[in-house]
Structure formats: C-alpha cells, structure tokens
Amino acid sequence: MALYPPKDWHNEPVTPEERTWLTLAALFAIVFLSAFMGIWHLTGRQTTHGEAYRVDPQAYRQKVLEFTEQHRVGELNGIPVVAPPPGDIYLMAQAFSWYPVLKLEEGETYRLHVGSVDFPHGFSLYPHEWSLQLYPGYEWVYTFKPTEAGEYTLVCNDYCGLGHHTMLGRILVEKSRR
Amino acid sequence: MALPLERTCPATGLKLFGVAETLVRWNAVAAVVFLLLGFLWVIPTTLNRVLGPEVVPPNLYYQATFLHGWNMLIFWILFFEVALLYFAASAILKTPLALPQLAWGGFGLMLGGAVLINYLGMAQPLSFLPFTPYVPLKAPSLFYLAVLLFAVGAILAVLVFFLTLHRAWKTKAYGPSMPLAAFGALTAAILATSTLLSGAIAFIPAFLWSLGLLPSLDPLWWRHTYWGFGHGAQQVNLAAMVTAWYLLALFTVGGTTPSERLSRIAFLLYLLGINLGSAHHLLTEPTGALSSAWTWVNTGYLIHVAVLGSLIHAFSVPAAIERGLRIKGFSQGLFTWLLRAPWGNPGFSALFLSVLLFGLLGGVSGVTMGSYDMNLKWHNTLAVVGHFKGTVVVGTSLAFMGLTYYLLPLLFRRKVVLPRLAAWQPWLFGLGMALLSLAMMRLGVVYGLPRRFGDTFQFGGSPFGFAYPPEASTLLVAMGVGGALSLAGGLLFVLLVVGSLLWGKRLSDEEIRLTYAVRSEEGSVTPKGVYLLALLFLAFFLLYYLYNHYFLSQAWPIGVR
Numbered sequence A: 001m002a003l004y005p006p007k008d009w010h011n012e013p014v015t016p017e018e019r020t021w022l023t024l025a026a027l028f029a030i031v032f033l034s035a036f037m038g039i040w041h042l043t044g045r046q047t048t049h050g051e052a053y054r055v056d057p058q059a060y061r062q063k064v065l066e067f068t069e070q071h072r073v074g075e076l077n078g079i080p081v082v083a084p085p086p087g088d089i090y091l092m093a094q095a096f097s098w099y100p101v102l103k104l105e106e107g108e109t110y111r112l113h114v115g116s117v118d119f120p121h122g123f124s125l126y127p128h129e130w131s132l133q134l135y136p137g138y139e140w141v142y143t144f145k146p147t148e149a150g151e152y153t154l155v156c157n158d159y160c161g162l163g164h165h166t167m168l169g170r171i172l173v174e175k176s177r178r
Numbered sequence B: 001m002a003l004p005l006e007r008t009c010p011a012t013g014l015k016l017f018g019v020a021e022t023l024v025r026w027n028a029v030a031a032v033v034f035l036l037l038g039f040l041w042v043i044p045t046t047l048n049r050v051l052g053p054e055v056v057p058p059n060l061y062y063q064a065t066f067l068h069g070w071n072m073l074i075f076w077i078l079f080f081e082v083a084l085l086y087f088a089a090s091a092i093l094k095t096p097l098a099l100p101q102l103a104w105g106g107f108g109l110m111l112g113g114a115v116l117i118n119y120l121g122m123a124q125p126l127s128f129l130p131f132t133p134y135v136p137l138k139a140p141s142l143f144y145l146a147v148l149l150f151a152v153g154a155i156l157a158v159l160v161f162f163l164t165l166h167r168a169w170k171t172k173a174y175g176p177s178m179p180l181a182a183f184g185a186l187t188a189a190i191l192a193t194s195t196l197l198s199g200a201i202a203f204i205p206a207f208l209w210s211l212g213l214l215p216s217l218d219p220l221w222w223r224h225t226y227w228g229f230g231h232g233a234q235q236v237n238l239a240a241m242v243t244a245w246y247l248l249a250l251f252t253v254g255g256t257t258p259s260e261r262l263s264r265i266a267f268l269l270y271l272l273g274i275n276l277g278s279a280h281h282l283l284t285e286p287t288g289a290l291s292s293a294w295t296w297v298n299t300g301y302l303i304h305v306a307v308l309g310s311l312i313h314a315f316s317v318p319a320a321i322e323r324g325l326r327i328k329g330f331s332q333g334l335f336t337w338l339l340r341a342p343w344g345n346p347g348f349s350a351l352f353l354s355v356l357l358f359g360l361l362g363g364v365s366g367v368t369m370g371s372y373d374m375n376l377k378w379h380n381t382l383a384v385v386g387h388f389k390g391t392v393v394v395g396t397s398l399a400f401m402g403l404t405y406y407l408l409p410l411l412f413r414r415k416v417v418l419p420r421l422a423a424w425q426p427w428l429f430g431l432g433m434a435l436l437s438l439a440m441m442r443l444g445v446v447y448g449l450p451r452r453f454g455d456t457f458q459f460g461g462s463p464f465g466f467a468y469p470p471e472a473s474t475l476l477v478a479m480g481v482g483g484a485l486s487l488a489g490g491l492l493f494v495l496l497v498v499g500s501l502l503w504g505k506r507l508s509d510e511e512i513r514l515t516y517a518v519r520s521e522e523g524s525v526t527p528k529g530v531y532l533l534a535l536l537f538l539a540f541f542l543l544y545y546l547y548n549h550y551f552l553s554q555a556w557p558i559g560v561r
C-alpha cells in the first residue's frame, strides 16, 4: 500500500544520485550561503553595519530641530533645507513628512542619524538605493556616501496611517566642489 | 446529510471516520469561503495599482489590502491546514479523532475570529492595519481580541491532532512506522505550536495595551516577537505544502519518494532550522540593535539548515513524479515521462506548477532576500510581495487547490464538474500569478516601488512627488494582466468546487475506485531527468544569488566599517 512506508525503509540505501545531490545541496546551503553572508557583512560596501540607541522621541525631535537651525540655508515646500558639512546629519520621520530637506555633496561621507518620533516608517530613496526600517524609541546611525549628484525623493515604505502615501521628502545631492 | 460512522475509501484504503470526515469537510468549506472573500478584496488593490487613485481611492486600497491579507494568508490557509491535519491524523492513521467536541470548539473560535476581523475591516478605517501591525500603530481592541480568538481556536485544533496521533501510536493503528504524509503533518503541527505561542506572546500584551492596561510596548521587542508568529506561520505552510506535494505525487501518478529516510530527514531539518528568532525580518536595523554574530547565526546557519531541507524535497518530490511515470512505462530517454504525464488532470498540473514555480520564484527569491545585507534592496518594496506570491500563492495555495480536486471525490464523493475547464484552472491561476510575481519583484528591487502604498502616481498631491520611469508603467500593466488572469483562475476554482459540491455527479464506491485509482507504482528506477533538472536549478540559484549581490554593490555605500 502506497501511503504506508516499505517495511525496512530504515535500511534502504540512498542512491548515488541522491548522495551527490545531498552533498551539493549541503555545500551550497550551509557552507556557501552562510559564508557568503558573513563575508559580505564584514567586508561589503553595502551593509547594515551601524549603531543604534534607545532614545526618547521628544528628545530626538529636539536634537533634529537644533541641527536644522544650525545648518539652515533655505526652505522647500515649507520644509527647511539644511546644508551640513560631512559628518553627523539628522533626519526625522513623522506622520506624514520627513524633516528637514538634506542638501549633501557627492562623494562625501556622512553619518546619518535617523529616527521616527511616532509610528513605524520606512526609509527608502527614489531613485532606489536602499530601504531601512524605522520605529519610535530608537535612533539609527549609519555611515553612507551619496555617489551621484541629483534630486532624490525620500519615500515612506512602511504603513504609518491613512495618509501614508503622502509621506515624501527630498534629499539633494550636489556635484562635488573639489 | 447522514454520514456512515465509518467507511473505507474504495480508492485509497483510508479509513474515514464520521466525525473526522465532517470536520475535514467543514474546515475545507470554510477555507474556500474565505478564499473567495480574499479574491474579491484583491480587486480594488490591483485596480489602484494599475489605474490609479482616481479609480480606487487610497482608503479603499488600505481596506482591501487588510482584508485580502487576512482572508488569504491566515483564514484560507489555516482552515485548509486544519482540514489537512485532521485528514492525516484520522484517515491516514486509521484512528477516530480524539475529543471531537474540542475540535468543534476550535472550529467555532477560528470562525468567530475570522468573521470578527472581516467585520472590523468593513466597519472602521482605524482597523486597516497592515498585515504587520507593528506597535505603536494601534487598532481597536476588538482587532487584537479577534486575532487571539482565532489563534486559540487553531491551538485547540493542533491539540486534537496531537491527541489523535497519540491514540494512533498507542494502538499502532497504522502499522510499524508512521506514514510520510502524517510525518509531514506532524512537522507542520509542531511548527504551528511554536508559531501560535509566539503569536500569543505578541498579541496578548498588544490587546492589554489597546485597552489602556499597559502603558507602552517596546517596538523592537514587539516586532521581533511578532515575527516569531509571522515567520513561523510560513514554515507551517511550507511543511503543509510539501506534505500535499508527496500526497499529490502519489495520487496523480503513483509516485513515491526515492528515499523515505532522506525525505523524513528533510522534515526534521525544518524543525531544527526553524528560526524562532526570525532575525531575517529585522535585517534593516543597524547591527547596534541586534548583535552581528547573533543575527548571522540566525539567518546564516540556522535558516540554511531549513534551506537544506527544502533542497532535499526539491529533488525528492519531482523524483517521486518521475519514478511513478517511468514505472508506468514512460521510460525512454530523459524526459519522455514528463511529456506523457497526465496533463489533463488538474491535480497533476497544480502539483507540477506548484513545485516548479515555488522553486524558481518563491524559494530562490526568499533565500536571496533573507540574506543579511541583501534586505537593503528588498525591504518593504513590492518585491517582498512578489516573493510572497511565489511562495504562499503559487506554492501553497496551488498545492492545496490540487489536493482539493482529490478531496471532492474521495471525501465528498462528487465528480468534479466541467473537467475541461478544471484542466485549465491551475494554468490560468499559476501562470497569471507567476507573471504578477515577476513584475512585482522587478518593480521592487530595481525601481524601489513601495508595498502597501495607496497612491503610486500622485502621492496624494504631495509637493515632493515624482514620476517613475516609463518601464515602471509597463511592469505595472504586466502586473495587472497577471493579476487578472490569476483572479480568473482563482474564481474558476471556487466555481468548480461549489459547482461540484452542488451539482457534481454522486460517485459510487466502484466509480471512485475506477476513476481515482490511487496506488503506488512498485519497482525501482533512477530519476535521471530530475537529476539533471536539479543540477540546473542549483546553477540558476547560484547565479541569481550572486547577481543580486552584484546589483546591491552598485548602490550608494552604506555601513562601511
């Protein structure tokens, strides 16, 4: 009867094809995939390596406002534009906007501090570079380098309420002055 | 209708006990009803994406996403899985169901939870939380209560399964060793237990918090615990789907696995590799939030043990099909068996498409996007949804549909109506969904189109709006066409099931035995064709994985040490 196993299935030999497949599959899954992941994370140029801090949302908002005042160079659609030197830069996500507009320079390295002050939000750039997950109570710090000048749109890609699809922001990347 | 207390299935030799049979039927019918609701709620979503918010406003889009997600991913799949568990425990193990009252109680709670969620989704926009309702997004308390009701009902069903299994084991009702299909169901049930417990650990505090009894919940902790449920649930689906594959290979072509031992080891690897930490859903937080080593062990070694299990099944299931057909006499050359397969049988084409498309679309993309840093490109984009369609939809749902074509005659004793249309159904559904899935993956990974986004074109009039390049519109149209085809295939499935239940010809024992001859082909052959295909598949897997990382390397540097 088909549904029930043959009597001495414990002792049946595994055929040569299956043995080869098992070896290849194990090498691929456990050795290659795992090793590749580890090596990329340690040596890759696009990784999630960064810092994380617990933070009170109101304190974080205060920090972003101070940073904005310090480096403010103008305004775009009612949102302040900041042009900070390379180094620490701050960004705040809140339903349904990004604050402030960042003006950066191509080829420079920045330490991006980013956090949400209310709900979960998704940090994603258009044209597409990468996506990050945000939620309140945490401040993420990533080093990154914009490599091409242009106008980038910040798109929120995690649902944060009924106005979620209006949550866009700007990052301006200018040609290198060097 | 009056049911005999016990009968022996004339085609399979399975023992069908009255109460268990009724429970399997009710759970299967509930599954199909929620499947229909899920199909209807996907219409607004697709129209919004393809035609824009003037046709389907964002609020309706969020409502539809909420209801589509819950009805499909939870209600359709879980009711069907409970039917599968009862079928495995009672019919395959030839044992009456233990504590049937408890099983009915579980059914009632699951149904109550499912109806309540559908009601909330209709009643108030505040409950349109995404399928990942991360705190501090807050839904009405009834939402969390509904999830808990459903989960408790499912826990009762799993409990009944374990008790029946114990009874069968004590009485040795099934012979010296447990059949493979029951072994697979046992794997699914063990995974379901840990999944449902994680769900309770996440949703009970969320319920208390929504009532104001807890001041706040830590979002990182909650997300992590939630994924113990959300990710574990997918492992349950995987185990249930593979079980359905082995059953279908046997039912359709009499194929059995080349090695019982290896297939069982593969199920064990699922158990070992289950990622309770579910770390791969937290890959776009910097390593400061969760340590690098911890994340790597979780998403590297542990999950790749489960991947190895899947790779073993990826050989064994097609090999079972090839063995069945070769022993039937289609043994010339490498692929004669495949050409001569019973393509007119929807059970077979559903099995074939489910295995093929799950492997190529769902499995490969899942491993790639679950890679530590690759998530930077995939996270929260349409590509995730594309991956999802490649696993749960063309994989699990299609396998369950295929099995339904056998449940109708074997359990309901009805002949499937409109056999010509039935033969087309898996193709329409599977290929339409494959097109949709491919388009979504490209839109997400390459263009970064977000998932769950109510207005892809005008962004609700935001001054920071922009236009996606023309290629994106072409891909959106492909999505629309794929979605429409698979929707037609899906509705056709519901029509065939309901039609067969209402108007299908009643089958006598003799007819069931003749039309649905379910028996294994005895003999031994080498599955040469599948061996070659498996090697090609591995090569494709490797190239896809490396290409994705090459693509990632083109992005702005981030996280450089």
Ligand SMILES: [Cu+2]
Pocket: A120, A121, A122, A156, A157, A158, A159, A160, A161, A164, A165, A167
């Ligand atoms: Cu949002």
